[in-house]
Structure formats: C-alpha cells, structure tokens
Amino acid sequence: MRMTATQRQMLETLWYDGPLSRSELCERMGVTANATGEIALRLQQLGFVEELPAEIIPRGRPKTPLQIDARRQKIIGLSVSPHQVEACRIGFGGDLLDEPLVKKLADGQSPLSVAAKLLPKVLHPRTILIAMSVPGLIDQVTGQIVLSSAFSQTRTLSLKPIFDAAAGIPLVVGNDLHAAAAHWALSHRGLASEDVLLVNLADGQIGAAMLINGRPNRGCILGANELGHTKLPINAPPCYCGGHGCLERIFSSQFLQSHTHQESSGLLAKRLTAYAQDDATLQTAVQALALALSNAVNFVRPSRLVIATSFAACETFMQDLRHQIQTNLLAQIASRVDIQTWDQRITGSAHLAAWLGIAGIILPGWSDYEAEPLQASATRE
Numbered sequence: 203m204r205m206t207a208t209q210r211q212m213l214e215t216l217w218y219d220g221p222l223s224r225s226e227l228c229e230r231m232g233v234t235a236n237a238t239g240e241i242a243l244r245l246q247q248l249g250f251v252e253e254l255p256a257e258i259i260p261r262g263r264p265k266t267p268l269q270i271d272a273r274r275q276k277i278i279g280l281s282v283s284p285h286q287v288e289a290c291r292i293g294f295g296g297d298l299l300d301e302p303l304v305k306k307l308a309d310g311q312s313p314l315s316v317a318a319k320l321l322p323k324v325l326h327p328r329t330i331l332i333a334m335s336v337p338g339l340i341d342q343v344t345g346q347i348v349l350s351s352a353f354s355q356t357r358t359l360s361l362k363p364i365f366d367a368a369a370g371i372p373l374v375v376g377n378d379l380h381a382a383a384a385h386w387a388l389s390h391r392g393l394a395s396e397d398v399l400l401v402n403l404a405d406g407q408i409g410a411a412m413l414i415n416g417r418p419n420r421g422c423i424l425g426a427n428e429l430g431h432t433k434l435p436i437n438a439p440p441c442y443c444g445g446h447g448c449l450e451r452i453f454s455s456q457f458l459q460s461h462t463h464q465e466s467s468g469l470l471a472k473r474l475t476a477y478a479q480d481d482a483t484l485q486t487a488v489q490a491l492a493l494a495l496s497n498a499v500n501f502v503r504p505s506r507l508v509i510a511t512s513f514a515a516c517e518t519f520m521q522d523l524r525h526q527i528q529t530n531l532l533a534q535i536a537s538r539v540d541i542q543t544w545d546q547r548i549t550g551s552a553h554l555a556a557w558l559g560i561a562g563i564i565l566p567g568w569s570d571y572e573a574e575p576l577q578a579s580a581t582r583e
Contacts, residue, residue, distance in 0.1 A: 215231060282350075313352050340361075342423075387413065403491075410428075429495075434447045
C-alpha cells in the first residue's frame with residue numbers, strides 16, 4: 203500500500219506519540235495547518251486514523267485528538283515454517299482479532315499449497331494487506347523461494363499459489379526475521395532509528411536481521427542475514443543448504459545426539475536448563491555460537507544486539523553466553539553495545555508476519571518489501 207511521505211510521517215507520529223490534536227501534529231510535523239487537516243482527512247477516509255471525542259478547553263476551539271484506528275482495517279498474517287503453516291487476522295493497531303489458524307504439515311505436504319488453502323479462511327471484506335513470512339531467501343525477480351528450511355529439498359518454489367489465493371489483495375513477502383524486526387521497531391519507541399542486530403536463537407535454527415538506522419538492509423536478495431550458515435571447522439550434521447559445519451547445525455539437539463548418542467528430541471533445551479561448564483559437547487556448541495555472534499557484532503558495530511530466544515529462562519546459559527560474547531568483542535565495542543534478550547517466538551508466527559505489513563505502511567524504508575515486482579514475476583508463470 204503506497205503512502206505519501208507526509209501521510210507516512212503522520213501515521214508514524216501518531217503510532218509512537220498519539221493521540222494528538224491537529225495543531226499538535228502540525229507543530230511536530232512541520233507542515234501547515236491546512237496540509238495537516240488534508241492529510242488527516244485522507245487517512246480517516248482510508249481507515250487508518252480516527253477521531254476521539256473533543257477535549258473542552260477554557261478558551262478557543264475544542265481540541266479533537268486523532269489516533270491510529272486499531273480495528274477498522276484488517277491485515278492478514280501468513281507464516282510458513284518447517285512443520286506448520288499459520289494464518290491470522292489483526293487490526294491496524296497490531297492486536298489479534300481472532301485465534302490464529304494452524305495447520306500442521308504431514309510428511310510430503312507442500313507448505314505453499316497448504317498456505318494457499320488456509321489463506322481464504324482468514325480473509326475479511328476489509329482486508330487491506332496480506333503479509334507473509336518464510337525462513338530463507340526469496341528471489342524478487344523470479345517470484346520464487348530459492349532456499350528455505352521449510353522445504354526438505356534445496357529447490358526453488360514459485361509463490362504463484364499464494365498470489366492466486368490472495369485474489370488481488372496486496373501481498374507483502376519477507377523473511378521471518380525481518381517480520382520480527384518490524385515488531386521490534388514498532389514496539390520500542392525511541393529505539394526505532396538505531397542500528398540493531400536481531401538474532402533468533404532456537405534449536406537447529408539461527409537467523410539474524412540487521413536494521414540500519416531502523417531500516418532493514420536490503421542486500422542482493424530478499425532475506426535475512428544468514429548467520430546460521432556461518433561455516434565453522436566443527437564436525438556437525440549436514441545442513442539443508444548442502445554445506446557442512448553450519449552454525450545452526452552445531453547449536454542443535456542433533457549435534458549433541460551425534461556426540462553423546464542420547465535421545466535427540468529436546469536434548470538441547472534439557473542440557474541448557476541443566477547448564478554445566480564441564481559438558482564438553484555443549485560447550486563446543488555454545489563457544490561456536492558466542493564466537494559467531496561476537497564476530498558479527500565486531501563487523502557491523504550495532505548499537506544493540508537483541509537475542510530473541512525461548513532459552514531466555516535458562517539464566518546460567520544466557521549469562522555465560524553474554525560473558526563469552528563480551529570477552530570476544532573489541533573492548534571499544536564491548537563498552538558501547540547493549541546486549542539484551544527478547545522472549546519472543548519468531549519462527550512460525552503469523553502474528554509477527556502481519557507486523558511486516560504494518561511496518562511497510564508506517565515506517566520509512568520498509569515499503570521496499572511490497573511485492574509488486576515479485577507478484578508480476580510469479581503471475582507470468
């Protein structure tokens with residue numbers, strides 16, 4: 203959905219600081235009173251802004267505050283992950299309007315075919331946008347997913363079934379880490395313009411998103427920063443990318459099982475919960491993780507390293523990981539970068555996917571994820 207620069211500026215101002223009157227918006231935006239009124243009227247007509255009851259003041263005209271209209275317009279979130287497809291409907295304020303629909307994938311099922319069948323079940327007459335997140339890399343020129351952990355083979359898959367199911371509704375497609383970064387940027391007032399390295403840490407899944415001045419770095423292909431495919435000289439199970447020694451295969455239950463011959467299901471979580479410095483195999487995985495994270499921070503020098511993980515409750519592990527990262531950093535960077543954890547599910551979250559759509563409407567630099575070129579390529583097939 204295309205917005206003018208001033209429309210986007212008003213939405214961003216109201217998102218972080220609203221409700222605000224027209225006179226307050228005029229002052230903050232640096233535009234004329236007439237222009238402010240015209241922009242506000244247009245955003246009301248589009249269903250993004252609403253008026254609150256007028257505030258009675260002792261002198262002068264009553265002030266009529268404006269705020270983001272959180273419920274009138276609907277955004278659909280669609281998420282594809284290795285084991286399931288999830289779809290949900292949210293309001294423009296980011297709140298879930300219904301319980302997400304979840305479809306577990308059976309062996310051999312195509313995630314995109316399942317997603318295309320699930321999508322119509324959550325569409326609404328006031329749907330303005332569909333935002334879809336997938337792990338991996340997307341070629342906007344061909345309209346194809348070219349590498350993803352959601353698929354058992356490293357083959358290309360066309361997004362045409364999703365565009366067909368969208369039935370002409372604008373579609374945003376992005377990586378699941380960028381969807382999480384969109385939520386981060388929109389929910390952390392005052393930090394949205396920072397350089398942030400956001401890392402997702404899960405069992406056998408590691409990804410990252412780099413925000414530069416609050417905007418995702420675009421790169422040569424649509425995707426996140428593939429931290430999980432950092433290659434290390436460690437004997438680990440083969441990766442779906444076809445490589446060996448990938449970080450996300452080292453920090454995994456499968457890696458621990460291959461060295462200890464214990465049952466692999468949930469093994470990493472169990473060992474992190476009972477964290478021990480003398481657990482040699484676990485320490486190999488943690489040291490590799492800390493080295494990769496510290497190298498990434500040294501390289502890009504972010505203001506903030508945010509580690510999103512369900513392992514945040516494993517306090518001893520998290521303390522040791524933070525210590526190892528800081529030890530490996532240049533002293534001049536270690537004293538300036540803020541390292542924090544974020545207890546947030548990233549992979550497979552349709553709710554997070556929908557935030558990618560909100561960011562594309564409100565935040566400058568995020569509308570690049572609108573998929574007109576990708577859609578044109580996919581529909582040519």
